[in-house]
Amino acid sequence: MxxxxxxxxxxxxxxxxxxxxxxxxxxxxxxxxxxxxxxxxxxxxxxxxKDKPALLLEVSQQLVAELTERAQAVAAPEPPVYTGGAVFTIFDQAARHRALYRLVISGEGGSVARTELVAAFERLTGAVLTRMVAAPAHEPRVPMDVITTAYVGAILLTLERWLGEHPDADSTDPGSRQVATDFLRSQVGGLEWSLGYQPGEARFERA
Missing domain, CATH: 1.10.10.60 (Homeodomain-like)
Incomplete structure (x- = not known):
C-alpha cells in the first residue's frame, strides 16, 4: 500500500x-x-x-521512455524505402506536450533534461540509419556519427521553430504529421547520398 x-x-x-x-x-x-x-x-x-530541476528531469525521462517504446513499436523501414516512423513519433509527442518540449529543447530547464532527450533522438535515429545501411549493404560516404548528429540537429531546430511559431494547436498550425512529412521529404536526398545509395535508389514513403 x-x-x-x-x-x-x-x-x-x-x-x-x-x-x-x-x-x-x-x-x-x-x-x-x-x-x-x-x-x-x-x-x-x-x-x-531534491528540487524542481530534479522533478523536470524525471518528467523528461518519462518522455524518453514513452518515446522509445512508441518508436520501437513502429514498423521498421524496409530499405531502400524510408518511412520515417520514429520522426513521426517524435513530432506527435511534441504536439501533445508542446510547452514541455519547448522547455526541454531550449535548455531553460537545465542541460541534463535536454541531454536526455537529445540522446534518445540519437539512439532512435542511429538505429534506423544503421538499418538503412545494412540492408542492403551500403558503404556510407560520411561517418555514421556525423550523419546521425546532423540529422538530429535538423530535427531539433525544426521542432524548436515549429513549436515557437505554434505554441498552441490552432487553425494556423500545420500539425505534427504535416511538419514531420515536410521535414522527411527535405532530408531524404541528403540521407540517400550520405548513406551510400545511388541517386534515385532511396525514397521516402509516408507510413
Missing part, C-alpha cells in the same frame, strides 16, 4: 509540473505551486525529489 501511495504521489507531482509548464513560465513555477496542484504536502515533494 505504501509503495502504491508513493507511486501515486510521484505521478501527481510529475503531472502537476507538466500542467503548470503549459500555463506559466518555468522560472515562475514554485514548489508550492507544484504541491498545491498535486494536492500533496511540501514534505512529500522533498521525500520524492
Amino acid at each position: 505504501t509503495d502504491r501511495r508513493q507511486r501515486k504521489s510521484r505521478a501527481a507531482l510529475q503531472q502537476a509540473l507538466i500542467t503548470l509548464v503549459a500555463a506559466k513560465p518555468y522560472d515562475a513555477i514554485t514548489v508550492e505551486d507544484i504541491t498545491e496542484y498535486a494536492d500533496v504536502a511540501r514534505a512529500t515533494f522533498y521525500a520524492h525529489v
Whole structure:
C-alpha cells in the first residue's frame, strides 16, 4: 500500500509540473505551486525529489521512455524505402506536450533534461540509419556519427521553430504529421547520398 501511495504521489507531482509548464513560465513555477496542484504536502515533494530541476528531469525521462517504446513499436523501414516512423513519433509527442518540449529543447530547464532527450533522438535515429545501411549493404560516404548528429540537429531546430511559431494547436498550425512529412521529404536526398545509395535508389514513403 505504501509503495502504491508513493507511486501515486510521484505521478501527481510529475503531472502537476507538466500542467503548470503549459500555463506559466518555468522560472515562475514554485514548489508550492507544484504541491498545491498535486494536492500533496511540501514534505512529500522533498521525500520524492531534491528540487524542481530534479522533478523536470524525471518528467523528461518519462518522455524518453514513452518515446522509445512508441518508436520501437513502429514498423521498421524496409530499405531502400524510408518511412520515417520514429520522426513521426517524435513530432506527435511534441504536439501533445508542446510547452514541455519547448522547455526541454531550449535548455531553460537545465542541460541534463535536454541531454536526455537529445540522446534518445540519437539512439532512435542511429538505429534506423544503421538499418538503412545494412540492408542492403551500403558503404556510407560520411561517418555514421556525423550523419546521425546532423540529422538530429535538423530535427531539433525544426521542432524548436515549429513549436515557437505554434505554441498552441490552432487553425494556423500545420500539425505534427504535416511538419514531420515536410521535414522527411527535405532530408531524404541528403540521407540517400550520405548513406551510400545511388541517386534515385532511396525514397521516402509516408507510413
